[in-house]
Every structure is written in structure tokens, then in C-alpha cells.
Amino acid sequence: MIIPLNYSFRNLWTRRTTTFLTAGGIALVIFVFSAVLMLANGLEKTLVGTGSDKNAIVVRRGADSEFMSMLDRTAVNIIKSQPEIAADRDGKRLAAAEVVVLINLLKRGTNKPSHIEIRGVAPESLSMRTQVKLVEGRLWRPGLSEVVVGRAVAGRFQGLALGETVRFGMRDWTVVGIFEAEGAGFESEIWTDAEQLVQAFRRPVFSSITVRLASAGDFLSLKARLESDPRLTVAVEREKQYYAKQSEMMATFIRVLGLFVTVIFSLGAMIGAMITMYASVANRTTEIGTMRALGFPRRSILVAFLFESLLLAFVGGGVGILLASVLQFFSISTTNFATFAEIAFRFILSPSIIVESLLFSLVMGLFGGFLPAVQASRKKVVDAFRVS
């Protein structure tokens, strides 16, 4: 004989205050848990989406961020002449030598300085990075001090809105356009003509070269040849992996912190659930005795009580995920430890995060409810009726 599920439902409903408090605790834990996962997910999506599988990036060996890397024009020309690089319809080689510099700009509102990456790009850069699209204004005109700004920083920093001017490298640059890049890291950058940037900063060097591979299999041969060339000290990486690596440290930090907080919270929530379940067992001693007298086996009672605590956890988990899903409307920005530059990313929810969070809440319910349920199923019928 199985006790109807309705019994568990009605018990939770009868003690509404306690149910609410316990489920609230579990909801808080799940909210934090899924928020952390969403954050790490969003960060990875932003940086992984920055690269493309078809491209390879060449930087100076040992430079883990582009602004530390330096390649002189001789090296640039050697790299550009490699046979693995694809050509476009007009026979132009798809290789873009870019300059990346960090500048200090003040945030709007708080007036606090933060670092932003400025990318001086070649004409080929735009055709190779297909995700970058101009959404407002126009591109810079050659020979003029004009820039286009990524959507993520346009509103956040002083002087970066359309039509405003921003000063760096002893010049005033006019913002003539805003671009988007499908949420990739480029959206946190300022773009302009590479030659203009080299002149402004008087740096006779480029930072990186991005090349389109004729076929994906060419990567290894290109890497082997360039890295063993005695004239160069470069590292060749797949573009996607290069940018993904820049998120490692941040993602690890978010995960460690999140895990630590989640573990502590879940202990608290489990204790809450345990207290609730023990109390409801103690309060229902007579009920349990009655059910046993009616012939329900111990196992059914165990199941009924366990189900009650799982239900409690499930409700809490659901509420927590709902709360966390609201976070998708927010984006946050922070300094990336790996590049020292400001990066904006969003909380991104995925089906796997929902499943993981719900499973986690059920595990909490199981741990919180197991001991009390065992205690309930072990009550002797005689003792149960002896309670006044």
C-alpha cells in the first residue's frame, strides 16, 4: 500500500510559514548557485565567441594578451607571405596586422578610471571578423582621427557615445559609429585604423596578426613553420583558443568563489530542511501511528516523508531558478585579470544549468529529509499512541 501523494502536499500546505521559510532558504541557495554558473557561462561565451575556428592568430611568444605582444614590420611581412593563408576573390591575402593598446578612460557616473582596449585594425579585419557589424553611424574615413566603439562600452565611458570625442595619443578622436559583435569580447573595445594608431602612439610595432586559413588542416603546418623560423619569436594559436584562454583565470575565480559560497549555503539550507522535517515528524507522531495501525508498511511512510522533503526542495529550486533567470536582463563589466582591460559580459542561462540546479536542490532535499524520514518510519505503533 502506498500513501497518496496528496498527503505530502497537504502537510506542506498546513504548515505554510515553515514551508515558506525552508523553501525560501533553498531558493536562495539555488539562486546563487545558478547565478554563478550563468556568470561563468556568459564569460566563456563572450570570449570564446571572440575567435573563429577558421582563423589563426600570431603573437609574440610568451605574450598571453595582445597588448603585451610586439611584432615589427619585418616579422609582419614574413608572416603575411605564408602559403597557408587564404585569399579573397580579388586575390588579396586575408591577413590583418592589428595594434592593441590599453588606455585609461573615466567611467560615466562614477568618474573612476578603467582600462579599455583600442584595436587598430587593417581593412581585412572587418571582412575576416564576420560577427562585427556596424549598428549606428559609419566607419572611420582613412587618414582621419575617427573611431568606432563597441556597444558594451559606448554608454559606460565618458566620451564614447556617438558624436563625442575621446582624447588619447595626443589627439582628439571623434566617435563616428557604434558596432556590435554578437556578444563577443570585441564589443568592449574601440576600433580604428591601425596606421593612424601606430602614428599617434609612435610605436613602430604591431601587436598581433590574425590570418584566415585556406583550410582548417593548414593550422599545424603554419604553426610548425612560423614557430621554428629563426627570424621570428612568435606563437601561433587558433584564434578561438587564444581568446578562450584569457577567460580561464576569471572563470576559475568565479567558480571557486561560487562553489565555496554554494557549499556553505547548501549546508545552511539542508539544516533548515532537516529542522523542518524533524519537527513535522515529531508533530505527526500520532498520525504516523494511525497509518501504521491501518496497515501502511514502514517503507511507504519513509517514501511519503522523503517525497515531502523532495517536494519542498523542488519548489524552492524552481523559485530560485526563476529568480536567477531575471538576471539575464543584466550585464556586468569588470577588469579581466588576463588582459587588464575592461570586459562586459552577461548572465546566460542554459538548459544544462537549469537541470544542474534542480538536481542540486533535490540532492539537498534528499540529504535534509532522509534522516527524519527514517526516524518517522521507525516509530513503534504503541509509542505513537502513547503521546498525549
Add this chain to the structure above:
Amino acid sequence: MELFRLILKNTMRHPLRSILTVFGIAIAISAFGLIRTVIGAWYSGVEASAPNRLITRNAVSLGFSLPVAYREAIRGIPGVVDVTYAHWFGGIYIDEKHSQFPQFAVDTTNFSEMYPEFKLPPEQKAVFKQQRNAAVVGRKLAERFNWKVGDVIQMRGMIFPGDWEFTIRGIYTGAQKSTDETQFIFHYQYLDEKLKQTEPWRAGNVGWYVVKVKDPRQAAEVAEAIDLRFKNSLAETLTETERAFVLGFISMSETILVALRIISLVIIGVILLVLSNTMAMTARERLSEYAVLKTLGFGARHLVFLIVGESLLIAATGGLVGILITYPAAKGFERAMGDAMGAIFPAFDVATTTQILCALMAVAVGLAASAFPTWRAVQVRIVDGLRRVG
């Protein structure tokens, strides 16, 4: 004081429930303490900064350097006592995981005069000044890698390519608790000479200048004078007090700090939920008892005392246990983060203010959690209380 005995007896009526609640509160309180400690560690560099030191760096960003020739120009500005410079090295020792400690090339002629809080034995200082590839390391760093004076260290340059070899000629200790003991310091000349051979266009530059002012109250004026001196030059400067410079670095990771603060607030919420739950149950079970007490002539005052007392007893016990386990937790956290985050947390200690805050929180939660049950106990009519079956 019969009431005190009653409180104790009441608390121990459900020993398991009380113990679980205490345990839950203890964990949450120690988590709160740990997060406060992390936030404090983040700001430890601010405490270590001296009021009479200014930092002059390139106005564009930290990625840009300044000509070494600026030194004498800065020295000539009124109010400046002494100037030294440093350059960020950023090399790789063994692998990236082990390299998260600050490495600077410094001007050894007056570095130790500018930074008196770095205590170095005189004989080590003398050798360090003479030997070109000598390096001085902090006590914590030396302990971490088990370095001894005389050890030869190999590093791979990231910003300055090539293989670099250093000999450790000194181990410094901090004069204050907040002094960073994780730094690796070596000769600027050693770096510059190598650069002249490999990348001559980058030689003769330094990362930033450290300027000592005669009077800390004039810091702002001196800073302005320095920046004005290099206005409209190829390398414009940005000068601020050491404190502001460190704060600027911290504000970069502001988002993370805000998140930590929010989390520590949510933790308070969790404790409140756990304790409120316990207290609500307790009150519900004992409504008929409260009615009996009222019948015997006990007033609302006594009931408040009973319920709030029990709540406070549980919360205080939890808080005490929590504060006690914060210490091993902080040690464990430091070890877990040690390799990855050594650079961010030069000092990591549980502050007295943190403990006081934890204790205050426990008391506040104890009071808040008992509010609703107390109200119900005071409100309940004797007849209803006696009629009720708990």
C-alpha cells in the same frame, strides 16, 4: 533567576534541533567572516601605502612607459625630496601558475631609502647594490618556493623576451603587518642593458616613478606640478598619491567586491531563515504553555524574556562557534588560493573588527528571529492557547 533556568531547559528540549541550528548559524557566520577577510585582504595594499609617496605613471595607461630622463626633471620640482623608479617585469617562473607574484626592476641606488618598510639586513643590502643580476625577495615568497640566499633563479620574460637569470642576495621582511612580503625585486640596469642589445627602441624607459614629498599636505600640489611639467610632451604623466594609485587598482575589480558584499548580505538572510524557522516552530509547539504561564500570572515581559532569551542563546552559541572556526577556514582558504591568488592577497588575516561584526550580526539575527514568535506569544488569548493542540 528561575527564568534563566527555564531558558536553558527550553533550549535543550529539542537538543538535536538546537544543535543543528547552532551548527547552521556557525557555518554561515564563519562564511561571513571569511568573505569580510577576503574583502579586507583586497584593501590591504591601501593600508600599506605611505602618505608621503606619490606615483607618477604614463597618462595613457600602465601599458605605456616613461623616459628614464624624467627623473631629474621631477627631482627639480619644489617639494620633492627624492625620486626612484621601477619597471614591471612580469616573467614566468617554472610555469604560469607559479608566477603570480609581483616582479619589479628597480633603481637600487635609493630604493631602500624610499621604502623603509622593507627591512633588509645591511650586509645583504650591500651585496645587492653591487651585484648586477642580484635579486631581493620577500619572506613569504622565499618560504613559498623554499628559496635561500645564494640560489640562482631562472625566469622566462613575457614582456621582455629571453631567458633571465637572477641570484637571490637578500630576503626582506615587512616592518608592518600590511607590508607586502611577496615581491621579487632586481636591478633596473640589468634589464636595460639587455634591452639595449635586443630591442634598443624600448631601452631607457621605466614603468613608473615613486616620488617622495617633503610634506604630505602638499601632495596634491606637487602632483599637479609634476603633471604640468610634462604636459603636451610625448609621454604625459598622471601623478597621484600611492593610496589613490592602489585604490584605482582595486576599483578595477570593483564588480567582484560588490558581488562579495551582496553575498555576505545574503548569508545573513540564510542565517535568519534557519533561526526563524526554529523559533517559529518552538513558539507554535509551546503556545499552550505560554497560556499556562499567563494563567499563573506571568506577564508579557516574562514571555518576551523567555523567547528572546532562547533565540539569543542559540544565536550567540552559533556566533561563537562560527568565529572560532573562521581562523582554520581562513588558513584553508589561503592555502587553496595560495598559488593562484598570491599576488592579490599580500596579507590575509582575520581582523578584530571582523570578529566584532560577526558577534553583532549573531545578536541582531537572534533578536530579529524571535520577533514574530514573541509577538504571537504575547498576543495569544489564554483560552485559545489552552484550546490549541500543538
